[in-house]
Amino acid sequence: MQAGLSTKNAPSPNVILPYFSFGALSFLVASIVLLIAAPDLTRYYLSPRLLTLTHLLILGWITMIIFGALYQLIPVVMEVKLYSEKLAVISFFLFAIGLITLSASFWTFNFSRNIGLEVGGYFIITAVILFGINTLMSAAKTERKNIENAFIITSVIWLLLTVTLGILMVLNFAFHFISGSHLELLKLHAHIGFIGWFLMLVVGVASKLMPMFLIVHKLPVKLLSYAYFLINGGLVLLSIGYYYFPEKWFMLLSALPILAGVIAFLRYNYVAFSKRIRKKLDTGMKLSATAFIMLAISMVMGIAILIGPNFLGAMQTRFEIAYGILIVLGFLTALVLGQTYKTLPFIIWLQKYQSKVGKIKVPLPQELYSEKLAGYHFYTFVASIIVLIGGILLAEVLVIQIGAALMILTAALYNYNVFKIVFHKEKK
Amino acid sequence: MNLDSLTTEEKKILEIVRTVMDPEIAVNIVDLGLIYEIHYQEERKRIHVVQTLSTRGCPLGDTIMQNVEVVVSEKYPGMDVDVELVWEPEWTPDMITEAGNKAING
Numbered sequence: 001m002q003a004g005l006s007t008k009n010a011p012s013p014n015v016i017l018p019y020f021s022f023g024a025l026s027f028l029v030a031s032i033v034l035l036i037a038a039p040d041l042t043r044y045y046l047s048p049r050l051l052t053l054t055h056l057l058i059l060g061w062i063t064m065i066i067f068g069a070l071y072q073l074i075p076v077v078m079e080v081k082l083y084s085e086k087l088a089v090i091s092f093f094l095f096a097i098g099l100i101t102l103s104a105s106f107w108t109f110n111f112s113r114n115i116g117l118e119v120g121g122y123f124i125i126t127a128v129i130l131f132g133i134n135t136l137m138s139a140a141k142t143e144r145k146n147i148e149n150a151f152i153i154t155s156v157i158w159l160l161l162t163v164t165l166g167i168l169m170v171l172n173f174a175f176h177f178i179s180g181s182h183l184e185l186l187k188l189h190a191h192i193g194f195i196g197w198f199l200m201l202v203v204g205v206a207s208k209l210m211p212m213f214l215i216v217h218k219l220p221v222k223l224l225s226y227a228y229f230l231i232n233g234g235l236v237l238l239s240i241g242y243y244y245f246p247e248k249w250f251m252l253l254s255a256l257p258i259l260a261g262v263i264a265f266l267r268y269n270y271v272a273f274s275k276r277i278r279k280k281l282d283t284g285m286k287l288s289a290t291a292f293i294m295l296a297i298s299m300v301m302g303i304a305i306l307i308g309p310n311f312l313g314a315m316q317t318r319f320e321i322a323y324g325i326l327i328v329l330g331f332l333t334a335l336v337l338g339q340t341y342k343t344l345p346f347i348i349w350l351q352k353y354q355s356k357v358g359k360i361k362v363p364l365p366q367e368l369y370s371e372k373l374a375g376y377h378f379y380t381f382v383a384s385i386i387v388l389i390g391g392i393l394l395a396e397v398l399v400i401q402i403g404a405a406l407m408i409l410t411a412a413l414y415n416y417n418v419f420k421i422v423f424h425k426e427k428k
Numbered sequence: 429m430n431l432d433s434l435t436t437e438e439k440k441i442l443e444i445v446r447t448v449m450d451p452e453i454a455v456n457i458v459d460l461g462l463i464y465e466i467h468y469q470e471e472r473k474r475i476h477v478v479q480t481l482s483t484r485g486c487p488l489g490d491t492i493m494q495n496v497e498v499v500v501s502e503k504y505p506g507m508d509v510d511v512e513l514v515w516e517p518e519w520t521p522d523m524i525t526e527a528g529n530k531a532i533n534g
Binding site for chain 2: 010072075076077078079144208211212213215216217218277278279280346349350354357358359364365366
């Protein structure tokens with residue numbers, strides 16, 4: 001094999017497809033749960049139904065698809081074969097069982113010991129450890145020591161810390177061995193999960209993929225190194241702060257480097273988008289660009305929350321819920337929706353047509369799904385987020401329900417496309 | 429890059445290679461500037477195509493190269509078609525032809 005090629009390194013599609021399929025279905029289920037749980041979104045973020053919703057979205061939808069996509073992307077970014085396909089399959093089943101158990105148990109959770117949560121948590125943590133072994137062992141083989149890889153490896157380490165903290169919190173309900181407020185621990189769990197796992201991973205993967213899709217070279221890579229040290233440094237400070245100094249000034253002090261790191265990353269993307277050769281954006285790239293705009297808005301909201309409550313007054317809780325929704329259902333969902341179209345069709349296309357190119361006329365990867373439907377769900381998605389955020393800030397259940405209905409429509413259209421790709425029949 | 433000094437036979441091969449598309453961008457690889465050299469060596473029964481890819485680790489890399497080999501071999505049975513991948517000189521968007529630029533945004 002010639003150096004720098006990765007098709008032969010790509011894992012079997014059978015390893016990847018269950019992740020995408022399960023992820024897409026979780027998104028649909030989570031959208032329905034969002035409609036049912038709409039009244040809770042006007043009150044408080046620690047309700048059983050919202051915990052179900054959050055874990056369905058974060059683990060079932062976003063993490064599931066990221067795991068699948070990462071198994072496919074590791075060969076692209078690191079130029080190595082995946083360490084073990086078998087581990088990836090085992091990890092999928094453990095993760096899926098854990099997620100279903102966890103989501104169902106949260107629905108009836110009464111903030112005391114819950115065996116379902118513990119069992120679900122063990123399954124999840126085992127699946128994540130297997131994922132961690134698989135990615136870190138693959139990374140160990142790479143000869144490409146670059147900033148993209150550093151982001152991916154560090155994000156996996158933060159993910160392991162996030163789930164460890166999650167399971168410690170569940171056990172703490174039974175054994176009360178961690179002193180301090182559960183709410184502060186929950187915030188720490190959410191922030192190391194979001195910033196350490198998702199954000200770091202997004203920066204690492206996006207810095208490789210965006211230039212590739214947009215056709216642009218000579219980007220200011222130094223910005224990514226700044227982002228790496230600023231985000232990690234800030235997150236370490238924030239983690240210490242949540243436990244030892246849960247005071248506003250310290251939180252703000254640790255949030256500033258994170259914010260600066262995100263700005264560096266957003267600046268990198270801005271340069272990529274403005275210098276791109278490929279001016280016309282397909283739905284996948286439009287959704288990705290939208291995701292970065294939502295990330296920028298959520299960062300502003302995050303800082304506003306830190307400066308509050310004097311500033312926000314009675315709006316504080318609603319603002320915090322809106323912030324969470326904008327990150328998970330806005331930023332991360334937009335990115336996953338968009339990047340699905342930039343990865344999944346190629347996985348199937350390579351499987352069905354790789355051996356046929358040049359011999360018979362084959363369709364293009366983008367012809368495996370309906371770009372028109374993808375275009376529709378771009379609009380229903382953006383409308384849904386605007387309506388949801390409006391509904392939460394106004395504490396209007398009906399408005400939130402309309403937003404949720406738009407999200408169900410988005411998820412249904414997206415699922416149609418995902419399964420159209422997955423079940424694509426080969427043209428003879 | 430010596431595409432300006434191709435022989436008549438090599439120009440023919442270039443036109444055959446022009447039918448190969450980058451599946452992601454949906455533009456042919458000649459206009460994308462991915463083909464660096466073509467050598468038609470009749471006495472050695474060998475066709476040597478030197479090409480690059482726009483990105484290292486490109487997931488579609490071998491498919492594109494295989495496509496080049498298949499289409500050229502089909503028109504030149506009996507010749508040994510050798511597609512070589514190089515990373516030097518590094519590909520830049522400046523290598524895209526005018527027609528390629530139009531096709532990308534068309």
